């Protein structure tokens with residue numbers, strides 16, 4: 001069995017609009033499946049988003065812009081708050097996973113990563129150790145130069161881990177209650193799930209500037225598309241459908257969006 005990298009989207013694991021409200025039920029439902037996979041030899045890496053434990057406070061302190069002269073104290077407080085909240089969220093997730101018999105090893109990015117975006121610096125080799133499920137998350141990190149700090153998205157961690165670790169053969173983005181990527185807002189009448197996505201597939205998405213400081217669905221699609229150049233199976237599936245995730249992980253038919261390279265990209 002090769003390596004699988006899974007992202008728990010922030011909207012799946014928290015109430016996105018209400019500051020620091022964790023949704024334990026979603027992880028409780030997924031944990032037995034992940035435990036079964038990890039304990040039958042699958043090398044698993046979990047990346048989780050921040051949801052309302054990170055985006056709301058990061059937004060009010062404008063942390064993604066880096067140091068803003070005149071707002072240093074306010075930004076320092078916001079950074080400390082986001083780091084503390086992310087520790088809390090990570091602890092809540094890991095304690096559920098460990099309760100299902102998963103041996104977790106956590107890698108808070110502030111301790112090993114520097115810079116934001118897909119080119120951040122940091123030793124990814126630490127995720128290669130066998131015998132445990134590695135867990136990391138979107139975080140506030142130091143940034144070289146005058147910016148001093150910024151927000152490293154879990155989606156950019158997904159990209160680097162999926163494309164640089166050896167033998168990654170499956171990448172899964174778990175979404176909140178939708179079966180995959182839709183051609184337009186899934187709440188709109190007539191919207192359709194896209195079963196196979198290539199770079200020429202049209203779709204529309206919007207970003208909620210109030211609750212998202214990284215890139216929302218558009219960033220996920222961009223990252224998934226780049227990962228699909230080197231990983232055979234890259235998917236978006238419903239994080240609220242554990243049975244479907246199980247099918248995907250054991251190689252059976254599943255419902256979701258599969259990212260493929262367009263012929264013109266080859």
Ligand code: IP8
Pocket residue numbers: 010048049050051054055058082086137138139140151152153154155213214215
């Ligand atoms: O939710 C953002 O990570 P993402 C991290 O994976 C923070 O984009 C702290 C807002």
